[in-house]
Amino acid sequence: MTVLPLIDAFKGDLVAIRHDLHAHPEIGFEEKRTSGVVAAKLEEWGVTVHRGIGGTGVVGIIEGKRPGRRIGLRADMDALPMDELSNLPYRSTIPGRFHGCGHDGHTTMLLGAARYLAETRDFAGTAVLIFQPAEEGLGGARAMLADKLFERFPCDEIYGLHNSPDLEPGQISIFPGKGMAGASFFDIKITGAGSHGAMPHRSRDPIVVATHLAAALQSIVSRNTDPTKSAVLSITQIHSGSAYNVVPEEAALAGTIRFFDDAVGEMVRTRLRKIAAGAALSFEVEIDVDIRDIFSVLDNHPAETGYFTEAATDIVGAGNVLTEPRPTMGSEDFADMLQAVPGAYCWVGHAGTVPLHNPSFVLDDGILPIGASLLARIVERRLGAA
Structure with missing residues (x-):
C-alpha cells in the first residue's frame, strides 16, 4: 500500500x-x-x-x-x-x-x-x-x-x-x-370509516385495507417484474389507531422502491397506483398515493x-x-x-x-x-x- x-x-x-x-x-x-x-x-x-x-x-x-x-x-x-x-x-x-x-x-x-x-x-x-x-x-x-x-x-x-x-x-x-439502485419513496393514506371495535360491520376498516395492500404490493416484484431484472418494494411503515376498542378511520403505509432499470421503476410505480386504486374500489375506501423520485x-x-x-x-x-x-x-x-x-x-x-x-x-x-x-x-x- x-x-x-x-x-x-x-x-x-x-x-x-x-x-x-x-x-x-x-x-x-x-x-x-x-x-x-x-x-x-x-x-x-x-x-x-x-x-x-x-x-x-x-x-x-x-x-x-x-x-x-x-x-x-x-x-x-x-x-x-x-x-x-x-x-x-x-x-x-x-x-x-x-x-x-x-x-x-x-x-x-x-x-x-x-x-x-x-x-x-x-x-x-x-x-x-x-x-x-x-x-x-x-x-x-x-x-x-x-x-x-x-x-x-x-x-x-x-x-x-x-x-x-x-x-x-x-x-x-x-x-x-x-x-447502486434508483429509489422512490411512497406514502399511502387510507381513509375509511371508524366504529366501535365490537361492531366492525359498521366500519370500513382501514387496517384491513392496509394489511391487504402490504401483501398485495409484493406481487409486483414476484409477478410483474422480469426475473432477469431486479426490483425491491418494501413496506417500512404502517400506522393506524390509538385505542384497543376503536376501529380507526385512517391508516397509513410508507415504503421504498428500488430498481436498476428506469423502465422497471416506472412499471413498479404504475402497478402500485393501480393496485391501490383497485383496493379503494373493492373495500369502498379512499386511498391517496404519493410517490416521490428520490435517487437516480x-x-x-x-x-x-x-x-x-x-x-x-x-x-x-x-x-x-x-x-x-x-x-x-x-x-x-x-x-x-x-x-x-x-x-x-x-x-x-x-x-x-x-x-x-x-x-x-x-x-x-x-x-x-x-x-x-x-x-x-x-x-x-x-x-x-x-
Missing part, C-alpha cells in the same frame, strides 16, 4: 478533524457548523472557497501550476437522524444526530486531498472540491445542481467514494456500469472507471482493487452528478465490523489517508505533472 507520503505525514490532523465533525453531527441542509469547518480549513490552506451552494454546500477551487482540464471531487457532509450507541470519547454530543454512515470520514478525506493538492499543485488544470449537503434522501446533489453547480464550476470529470465495512481494510471496489440509478462511466481504477491501484495495489460487479440496492445521489458529468464512484474498505446506518457503527480512522490519497491521486493522474 502506498499512501501519499505528505498525506501520511499529516494523518494525525485528519483524525482530529474527523473526530471533531463526528462529535458535532448535522443532518441534511443543517450542516452550518460542518460547512464552516470545511470552509475554514480550505481557506487556511490557500484554497478559494465558495459557500452556500445548494444551501449549505461548499466548493473549493485549487489551480494547478498551469491551465488545463477540470476534475471534480465530491464528498457528502450530512449525518443521520438517529442516536449513537458507542462509548467513543468523541461520540456525538447532539441527541438524535449521528454520523452513522461515515460522511464525517468522507468530508475529512476530501479535506486531506485538498490540503495535499493545495500544497503541491503539481498538476496542470483545476481541482474542483465539492462538499455536498443532504445526501441522505433529502436531495442535496439536486439542490447543488439546481444552484448551477457545473455551470459555475465546470468539471470535465467527477469522482466520489464511500466507506465500506463489508470490504477488507485497504480494499477498493470499483466497476463500470450500474452499481448510479451508473459509472467506463472510461472514468478505468482512470479511477488506475489511481486506486497506485494507492492500494492491484491485488486490493476489486473490479468484479458488486451492485447494491442501496442508493446514492452522486448518481445525479454522474448524469451531468462523466465520472466514477468507488467503495473503500475499512476495519469496521458494524453495518452502515447502525447505531453502533464506527468508522476506522485508518481509512482516512487511503481515501485522501485516492482522491488526490486521480487529480494527479488525470491532470498530469505541471
Whole structure:
C-alpha cells in the first residue's frame, strides 16, 4: 500500500478533524457548523472557497501550476437522524444526530486531498472540491445542481467514494456500469370509516385495507417484474389507531422502491397506483398515493472507471482493487452528478465490523489517508505533472 507520503505525514490532523465533525453531527441542509469547518480549513490552506451552494454546500477551487482540464471531487457532509450507541470519547454530543454512515470520514478525506493538492499543485488544470449537503434522501446533489453547480464550476470529470465495512481494510471496489439502485419513496393514506371495535360491520376498516395492500404490493416484484431484472418494494411503515376498542378511520403505509432499470421503476410505480386504486374500489375506501423520485440509478462511466481504477491501484495495489460487479440496492445521489458529468464512484474498505446506518457503527480512522490519497491521486493522474 502506498499512501501519499505528505498525506501520511499529516494523518494525525485528519483524525482530529474527523473526530471533531463526528462529535458535532448535522443532518441534511443543517450542516452550518460542518460547512464552516470545511470552509475554514480550505481557506487556511490557500484554497478559494465558495459557500452556500445548494444551501449549505461548499466548493473549493485549487489551480494547478498551469491551465488545463477540470476534475471534480465530491464528498457528502450530512449525518443521520438517529442516536449513537458507542462509548467513543468523541461520540456525538447532539441527541438524535449521528454520523452513522461515515460522511464525517468522507468530508475529512476530501479535506486531506485538498490540503495535499493545495500544497503541491503539481498538476496542470483545476481541482474542483465539492462538499455536498443532504445526501441522505433529502436531495442535496439536486439542490447543488439546481444552484448551477457545473455551470459555475465546470468539471470535465467527477469522482466520489464511500466507506465500506463489508470490504477488507485497504480494499477498493470499483466497476463500470450500474452499481447502486434508483429509489422512490411512497406514502399511502387510507381513509375509511371508524366504529366501535365490537361492531366492525359498521366500519370500513382501514387496517384491513392496509394489511391487504402490504401483501398485495409484493406481487409486483414476484409477478410483474422480469426475473432477469431486479426490483425491491418494501413496506417500512404502517400506522393506524390509538385505542384497543376503536376501529380507526385512517391508516397509513410508507415504503421504498428500488430498481436498476428506469423502465422497471416506472412499471413498479404504475402497478402500485393501480393496485391501490383497485383496493379503494373493492373495500369502498379512499386511498391517496404519493410517490416521490428520490435517487437516480448510479451508473459509472467506463472510461472514468478505468482512470479511477488506475489511481486506486497506485494507492492500494492491484491485488486490493476489486473490479468484479458488486451492485447494491442501496442508493446514492452522486448518481445525479454522474448524469451531468462523466465520472466514477468507488467503495473503500475499512476495519469496521458494524453495518452502515447502525447505531453502533464506527468508522476506522485508518481509512482516512487511503481515501485522501485516492482522491488526490486521480487529480494527479488525470491532470498530469505541471
